[in-house]
Amino acid sequence: MSAEMKSQDSDNDSDYDQSDHMDEDEEDFCGYYDNDTDDLDIDRPKKTDDPEYFEYELLKVEDVERLLNEDVEFLCSCLKVDPHLAKMLLQVHQWKKEFIMERYKKDPAKFLVDSKITPAVKYKSAPLGVQNTCSVCCRKLPSDYFCHLSCGHVFCRECWDNYFQVQILQGVTSGIECMENNCHILVPEDFLCRSLSKPELRDKYTKLSFLDLVNTHPQLRFCPGPNCSNVVRAKDTRSKKVDCAQCKTIFCFGCGMEYHAPTDCATIRKWLTKCADDSETANYISAHTKDCPKCHVCIEKNGGCNHVQCTKCKNDFCWMCLGDWRTHGSEYYECSRYKENPNIANESVHAQAREALKKYLFYFERYENHAKSLKLEEQTLSKITTRIQEKVMINSGTWIDWQYLLDAAVLLKKCRYTLQYTYPYAYYMEKTARKQLFEYQQAQLEAEVENLSWKIERAEITDRGDLENQMDIAEKRRQTLLKDFLEF
Amino acid sequence: MAGLPRRIIKETQRLMQEPVSGITALPDENNARYFHVTVIGPKESPYENGTFKLELFLPEEYPMSAPKVRFLTKIYHPNIDKLGRICLDILKDKWSPALQIRTVLLSIQALLSAPNPDDPLANEVADAWKSDESQAIETAKAWTQKHAI
Numbered sequence A: 001m002s003a004e005m006k007s008q009d010s011d012n013d014s015d016y017d018q019s020d021h022m023d024e025d026e027e028d029f030c031g032y033y034d035n036d037t038d039d040l041d042i043d044r045p046k047k048t049d050d051p052e053y054f055e056y057e058l059l060k061v062e063d064v065e066r067l068l069n070e071d072v073e074f075l076c077s078c079l080k081v082d083p084h085l086a087k088m089l090l091q092v093h094q095w096k097k098e099f100i101m102e103r104y105k106k107d108p109a110k111f112l113v114d115s116k117i118t119p120a121v122k123y124k125s126a127p128l129g130v131q132n133t134c135s136v137c138c139r140k141l142p143s144d145y146f147c148h149l150s151c152g153h154v155f156c157r158e159c160w161d162n163y164f165q166v167q168i169l170q171g172v173t174s175g176i177e178c179m180e181n182n183c184h185i186l187v188p189e190d191f192l193c194r195s196l197s198k199p200e201l202r203d204k205y206t207k208l209s210f211l212d213l214v215n216t217h218p219q220l221r222f223c224p225g226p227n228c229s230n231v232v233r234a235k236d237t238r239s240k241k242v243d244c245a246q247c248k249t250i251f252c253f254g255c256g257m258e259y260h261a262p263t264d265c266a267t268i269r270k271w272l273t274k275c276a277d278d279s280e281t282a283n284y285i286s287a288h289t290k291d292c293p294k295c296h297v298c299i300e301k302n303g304g305c306n307h308v309q310c311t312k313c314k315n316d317f318c319w320m321c322l323g324d325w326r327t328h329g330s331e332y333y334e335c336s337r338y339k340e341n342p343n344i345a346n347e348s349v350h351a352q353a354r355e356a357l358k359k360y361l362f363y364f365e366r367y368e369n370h371a372k373s374l375k376l377e378e379q380t381l382s383k384i385t386t387r388i389q390e391k392v393m394i395n396s397g398t399w400i401d402w403q404y405l406l407d408a409a410v411l412l413k414k415c416r417y418t419l420q421y422t423y424p425y426a427y428y429m430e431k432t433a434r435k436q437l438f439e440y441q442q443a444q445l446e447a448e449v450e451n452l453s454w455k456i457e458r459a460e461i462t463d464r465g466d467l468e469n470q471m472d473i474a475e476k477r478r479q480t481l482l483k484d485f486l487e488f
Numbered sequence B: 001m002a003g004l005p006r007r008i009i010k011e012t013q014r015l016m017q018e019p020v021s022g023i024t025a026l027p028d029e030n031n032a033r034y035f036h037v038t039v040i041g042p043k044e045s046p047y048e049n050g051t052f053k054l055e056l057f058l059p060e061e062y063p064m065s066a067p068k069v070r071f072l073t074k075i076y077h078p079n080i081d082k083l084g085r086i087c088l089d090i091l092k093d094k095w096s097p098a099l100q101i102r103t104v105l106l107s108i109q110a111l112l113s114a115p116n117p118d119d120p121l122a123n124e125v126a127d128a129w130k131s132d133e134s135q136a137i138e139t140a141k142a143w144t145q146k147h148a149i
């Protein structure tokens, strides 16, 4: 955005119409994630229309503690057990209350054995005399220096203390078992805390144990944002999008990584591992400059849009494939589709390996390029903000008048983000009719995203109605793709 | 041996007085936590007749954490890597303070009799073991001849 923005003062009437229209659009775009309440049709709520809809709440540490305590208390009163036992059962069984109640009520003794809380057979040690040898430290000590868990394996208090210290210093706070070899009885929290002699380790235990509780609780996940202590709670534990209100990090509830629709958690993990393993092979791709395929002048890409126009010969070409941009119209968009060698099965092992690498690099290059474009478009967004600021200062329209440009930039980011994550998805897809449909929709989204990007970069010469129309089309393409392929 | 925990003293004494057959473990002159170990390759294993040198070190936290053990003699085994590191559960998460140097060395001896390619540390060796066991055993025998006799 370098030239003057189009002034809105000249045509007041049409401006009015457009703002009205804009309000509706804004509902569609910006209110997408939170408009489940204002729908009157209860049988078919609006949220089912949004493939990314996800119900969750953001909790503070205190909220989480309260929530977990409520679960413990609930179980205490239902099963008539003490809080330590209730908490232990919840921890062992990933806080599945219903499951615990059902199994406990059926056969409490067996359930406690299955939960590694009580032993199937209690170990009968020789009765403690006045002096006894601890089998771990080999010291002779009076009988009141000894204690044991429900299994009956006796060790001295100092050994228990040392044992727990080492575990905590190694970061282990859950699943700590009896010291005896092959005894899997779990150490109850109160036993551990009573045994620990160092108060600072007790604090460390409390902290680590809380992290552990959240990490193993299927309905909870820490926000991965730097220095953010928020916890997300969701009933539905799938790979869905979470937007942390505090630190603005957007992440996947399922795996805690960067949000990655339409790719699922397992696939994105595979993809990221592959990218890390093959980072050397893929390194050469990071080119910021390319030569114009027509006049060969060196062109630097400084915007996110992959529809690039040569500054010298005005040739319109595609940054990805260097092909003529005219062949990238939505009807004929082949750039995102990898054409496999149909005869590859009959080729040599060497040729197959080369083909596999070629295929990976094709998808990686596009995935990586969208990530880069996203960064560049971040700069565009800040430029737009500055431009609007200037405009408003010289009374050329108000913030509200220019809001649509910011909305367009935000929407572009959202669409390109989804587009980026279509590439790992496509890479791992079997060659089926479904893949053809996916690639068709991906190509459609690809074309509309670049059109939108092109128009935003030239906002001063783009008609507002035209831009809003383009926003609408791009978001519809994105929604269509997600609706058909976001299914975990 | 000043400052050495009673537990280590006891174990060392017992290792000297009642040695385990096929295994020797001698504490270093200068460091009572460091042991020079030899394990004789078990009968009817590809390591038969071989004498394998190992080092064993008792860390500060011992027996709350496991001893550190490593093969010094080169060995072709799916659970032992190039650096001599051993993949054995009791040396990792299955360690119990009630286990001893003696039990650890016995477990290592048993591992030589029964390699476990499904829980590998040396991937190429494990793959070889799974795809052609008799060939892998031949290689293990050859390595034993070359490095351990």
Ligand SMILES: [Zn+2]
Binding pocket: A134, A135, A136, A137, A138, A139, A155, A156, A157, A158, A159
């Ligand atoms: Zn003791």
Ligand SMILES: [Zn+2]
Binding pocket: A149, A151, A152, A153, A178, A179, A180, A183, A184, A185
């Ligand atoms: Zn026990």
Ligand SMILES: [Zn+2]
Binding pocket: A223, A224, A225, A228, A229, A230, A244, A245, A246, A247, A248, A249
């Ligand atoms: Zn956050």
Ligand SMILES: [Zn+2]
Binding pocket: A239, A240, A252, A253, A254, A255, A256, A257, A260, A264, A265
């Ligand atoms: Zn995920």
Ligand SMILES: [Zn+2]
Binding pocket: A318, A319, A320, A321, A322, A323, A328, A335
């Ligand atoms: Zn292209």
